[in-house]
Amino acid sequence: xxxxxxxxxxxxxxxxxxxxxxxxxxxxxxxxxxxxxxxxxxxxxxxxxxxxxxxxxxxxxxxxxxxxxxxxxxxxxxxxxxxxxxxxxxxxxxxxxxxxxxxxxxxxxxxxxxxxxxxxxxxxxxxxxxxxxxxxxxxxxxxxxxxxxxxxxxxxxxxxxxxxxxxxxxxxxxxxxxxxxxxxxxxxxxxxxxxxx
Numbered sequence: 001x002x003x004x005x006x007x008x009x010x011x012x013x014x015x016x017x018x019x020x021x022x023x024x025x026x027x028x029x030x031x032x033x034x035x036x037x038x039x040x041x042x043x044x045x046x047x048x049x050x051x052x053x054x055x056x057x058x059x060x061x062x063x064x065x066x067x068x069x070x071x072x073x074x075x076x077x078x079x080x081x082x083x084x085x086x087x088x089x090x091x092x093x094x095x096x097x098x099x100x101x102x103x104x105x106x107x108x109x110x111x112x113x114x115x116x117x118x119x120x121x122x123x124x125x126x127x128x129x130x131x132x133x134x135x136x137x138x139x140x141x142x143x144x145x146x147x148x149x150x151x152x153x154x155x156x157x158x159x160x161x162x163x164x165x166x167x168x169x170x171x172x173x174x175x176x177x178x179x180x181x182x183x184x185x186x187x188x189x190x191x192x193x194x195x196x197x
Contacts, residue, residue: 005120089124102128107152110160122194123177133175136164
């Protein structure tokens with residue numbers, strides 16, 4: 001009740017000022033000018049800023065944030081991308097091996113007219129085979145060079161460009177036929193015969 005507050009004399013150890021503290025503290029980021037009163041913080045952006053190729057900027061597996069984007073699935077220790085809407089059959093091979101396999105199958109089908117392969121490979125090779133036949137039907141130097149860039153045998157390309165316009169005059173597509181056959185012994189893979197119509 002009868003206590004009075006008396007100020008202690010300032011000592012050199014307890015005296016500090018904000019300017020002295022701001023000089024002594026390291027700067028982090030950009031220092032904003034102090035405005036009297038409270039300053040409202042800017043609302044957080046809906047998505048993280050995209051700067052560089054870091055995991056946070058790409059939105060991959062950022063824990064604890066509601067606005068992070070998830071593009072893949074964490075399958076144990078391996079992070080796999082989900083292939084929604086991708087129409088290319090991967091055939092369990094990297095891209096270079098897959099392209100070489102399809103080029104080989106296309107060349108063999110155009111050479112022999114009929115080959116036996118797995119159903120997945122037969123369905124995957126249908127598109128490049130029909131494209132090569134369409135190039136042969138159209139004719140011309142540019143189309144021939146496009147076919148030579150894909151088919152391994154140049155003499156086969158010459159024969160294709162000579163025979164395709166006569167053989168497929170009345171067809172506008174559907175140059176191949178896939179027929180199911182017995183499953184492969186050993187791994188029970190679904191097999192098919194693909195042939196030129």
